[in-house]
Amino acid sequence: MTTKAARNTTENVSHADHSPGTRRRLLDAAAELFATRGYRSVAVRDICERACANVAAVNYHFGGKDKLHAAAIEHARERALREDLAPAASTPAGPMTPQQKLHRQLHGMFSRAFANGPAGWYMQIVLREMVDPSPALKQTIDDNIAPYLRKLEAIIGQLLRQEPDSHAVKDLVSCIVATAVYFQSCRASVEHLRPGFAFDQPCAERLTDLMTAMVMHTAAPAA
Amino acid sequence: MTTKAARNTTENVSHADHSPGTRRRLLDAAAELFATRGYRSVAVRDICERACANVAAVNYHFGGKDKLHAAAIEHARERALREDLAPAASTPAGPMTPQQKLHRQLHGMFSRAFANGPAGWYMQIVLREMVDPSPALKQTIDDNIAPYLRKLEAIIGQLLRQEPDSHAVKDLVSCIVATAVYFQSCRASVEHLRPGFAFDQPCAERLTDLMTAMVMHTAAPAA
DNA sequence: CCCGGTATCAAAGGAGCGTTTCATTCAATC
DNA sequence: GATTGAATGAAACGCTCCTTTGATACCGGG
Numbered sequence: 001m002t003t004k005a006a007r008n009t010t011e012n013v014s015h016a017d018h019s020p021g022t023r024r025r026l027l028d029a030a031a032e033l034f035a036t037r038g039y040r041s042v043a044v045r046d047i048c049e050r051a052c053a054n055v056a057a058v059n060y061h062f063g064g065k066d067k068l069h070a071a072a073i074e075h076a077r078e079r080a081l082r083e084d085l086a087p088a089a090s091t092p093a094g095p096m097t098p099q100q101k102l103h104r105q106l107h108g109m110f111s112r113a114f115a116n117g118p119a120g121w122y123m124q125i126v127l128r129e130m131v132d133p134s135p136a137l138k139q140t141i142d143d144n145i146a147p148y149l150r151k152l153e154a155i156i157g158q159l160l161r162q163e164p165d166s167h168a169v170k171d172l173v174s175c176i177v178a179t180a181v182y183f184q185s186c187r188a189s190v191e192h193l194r195p196g197f198a199f200d201q202p203c204a205e206r207l208t209d210l211m212t213a214m215v216m217h218t219a220a221p222a223a
Numbered sequence: 224m225t226t227k228a229a230r231n232t233t234e235n236v237s238h239a240d241h242s243p244g245t246r247r248r249l250l251d252a253a254a255e256l257f258a259t260r261g262y263r264s265v266a267v268r269d270i271c272e273r274a275c276a277n278v279a280a281v282n283y284h285f286g287g288k289d290k291l292h293a294a295a296i297e298h299a300r301e302r303a304l305r306e307d308l309a310p311a312a313s314t315p316a317g318p319m320t321p322q323q324k325l326h327r328q329l330h331g332m333f334s335r336a337f338a339n340g341p342a343g344w345y346m347q348i349v350l351r352e353m354v355d356p357s358p359a360l361k362q363t364i365d366d367n368i369a370p371y372l373r374k375l376e377a378i379i380g381q382l383l384r385q386e387p388d389s390h391a392v393k394d395l396v397s398c399i400v401a402t403a404v405y406f407q408s409c410r411a412s413v414e415h416l417r418p419g420f421a422f423d424q425p426c427a428e429r430l431t432d433l434m435t436a437m438v439m440h441t442a443a444p445a446a
Numbered sequence: 447c448c449c450g451g452t453a454t455c456a457a458a459g460g461a462g463c464g465t466t467t468c469a470t471t472c473a474a475t476c
Numbered sequence: 477g478a479t480t481g482a483a484t485g486a487a488a489c490g491c492t493c494c495t496t497t498g499a500t501a502c503c504g505g506g
Contacts, residue, residue: 022483040263044464054485059465061483130405130412131354141415149416170417171433175402181409182353182401189353192364193372194393210394210441217440218433245453267494277455282495284453449506459496466489475480 023061025051028118030072031079035124038132038185039069066135073140076121080112083119102155103212106176109148110204110211113180127184130177149173159219172218176211183207246284248274251341253295254302258347261355261408262292289358296363299344303335306342325378326435329399332371333427333434336403350407353400372396382442395441399434406430 029051033042044065048055062068096104112123126144129137150164152173157164160172183190183199190197197203252274256265267288271278285291319327335346349367352360373387375396380387383395406413406422413420420426 043462045462054483055464056466056486057484065464130409133411137411138415141412145412146416167429171429174405174413174417175398175433175437178401178405178409179398182397182404185408186353186401186404188356188360189364189368190397192361193369194397206390206394210398213441213444214398214437217444218436221436221440266492268492277453278494279455279496280453288494447506449504451504452502454501455499457497457499459494461492461494463492464490467487469485469487471484472482473480474482476478 022051022053022057026053026057026061026068027072027075030068031076031118031121031125034069034072035076035121035128038128039134040132044068069134070136070139073122073125073144076118076125077144079118080120080122098155098158099212099216102152102159102215103208105148105152105155106211107204107208109176109180110208111201113184114199114201114204123180124184127181130181131185149177152176156215156219159215161219168218172215175214179207179211245274245276245280249276249280249284249291250295250298253291254299254341254344254348257292257295257351258299258344261351262357263355267291292357293359293362296345296348296367299341299348300367302341303343303345321378321381322435322439325375325382325438326431328371328375328378329434330427330431332399332403333431334424336407337422337424337427346403347407350404353404354408372400375399379438379442382438384442391441395438398437402430402434 026047029047030042033047033050044058045055047068048057051057058065058068062071109123112120113127114120115123122144126140129140130145134140153164153169156172157166157169160169162168187199249270252270253265256270256273267281268278270291271280274280281288281291285294332346335343336350337343338346345367349363352363353368357363376387376392379395380389380392383389383392385391410422
């Protein structure tokens with residue numbers, strides 16, 4: 001921290017271009033590995049090997065594995081915003097029905113959860129965090145998960161004509177999140193239980209439709 | 224040190240207390256800890272401390288942590304069969320509708336997942352295994368999970384009038400299992416996201432009904 | 447009383463991992 | 477050219493954890 005403060009006083013421009021890339025490479029490697037394997041399963045040595053950096057670099061640039069994890073989340077979030085999967089669908093122009101809003105939210109979640117490459121890292125890290133918590137679990141939840149779930153609760157509460165914090169609404173949201181978490185964190189089990197299961201975008205569409213239909217049917221059940 | 228102190232003060236008593244047998248105490252302690260914290264998070268020392276046994280006892284009696292885990296699953300399975308939660312409901316006398324069968328299966332799963340005490344250990348260990356695999360993941364799946372899921376697939380396939388190995392059926396089963404896994408393995412996250420959420424039997428009933436309704440509505444959707 | 451197998455115990459071995467140390471390289475500054 | 481501080485690299489430290497070792501206590505059969 002003293003080094004960073006000294007750097008900022010002398011050269012306040014940007015530390016991004018001053019760092020010869022090691023910091024950035026560490027963030028990319030960390031985001032990818034944390035997304036695919038979770039916090040505990042990834043060793044600092046793994047990240048440094050992939051980033052072609054020395055093991056001491058993590059502590060030098062970030063101050064520890066936990067700090068790197070937090071920084072990787074923010075890094076992945078920015079990358080996801082920049083190179084989004086479906087930027088075209090971001091302006092549907094016009095008011096959406098609650099069902100459309102729901103489908104849109106769920107599609108955003110599942111398509112990112114099943115994405116390959118940097119665009120999916122953020123969602124995948126955050127989903128992993130729920131089953132394999134880092135030391136900053138509560139912070140991650142408050143900053144990244146809770147806001148998203150509140151949006152879902154609002155939409156589903158509207159559809160069900162119930163309070164967004166009722167058990168009925170929150171149970172549905174939990175079921176949706178659970179499904180995303182499951183395919184993210186139980187990949188080995190799913191591959192053994194459902195050989196040939198494809199973790200791809202068509203699958204994401206299928207699950208999006210299933211979850212949307214589940215909510216809609218719960219809101220307006222059959223006779 | 225607490226262990227040592229406790230043992231020093233009650234040396235002879237502890238020895239006489241060995242009546243249940245070290246092996247049995249290890250199995251109980253292992254099953255409970257594996258059920259609540261998963262394979263990796265539980266240290267052999269934790270199990271031995273709870274079982275009032277020496278750390279070497281695990282390797283002496285079982286041959287390693289992984290073997291103890293496998294034995295604990297079998298031990299928990301037998302205990303669950305012996306002191307079941309709802310033995311009364313085991314003889315409903317008469318043919319059941321597919322919906323009744325489904326509700327019964329799901330209630331068995333969720334009530335055990337939310338149970339306190341030995342009756343829930345087996346289900347909880349097996350659900351944990353999916354997100355926190357032990358070295359014998361595939362064996363555990365084949366022996367304990369896959370048969371159960373095939374039953375669910377048969378019932379749901381019948382309800383949906385689709386092949387039990389179709390995506391539609393298997394996706395529904397995955398969603399159900401995902402929900403059980405979620406509340407089992409994301410307890411810390413759930414407690415932070417839903418303060419006051421009760422991991423009790425009424426909650427198990429609620430989720431059972433929700434999952435049953437979800438399948439029924441998918442089988443016969445509203446107009 | 448001795449003896450051999452069983453069970454337990456304290457202690458240490460050995461591996462993996464996060465972190466630290468310290469020497470060195472490099473670029474900018476004076 | 478010397479100096480300064482950031483950045484890197486190799487090695488090691490400290491810790492946790494699973495496992496092993498060798499000694500010891502117990503106990504039924506010679």
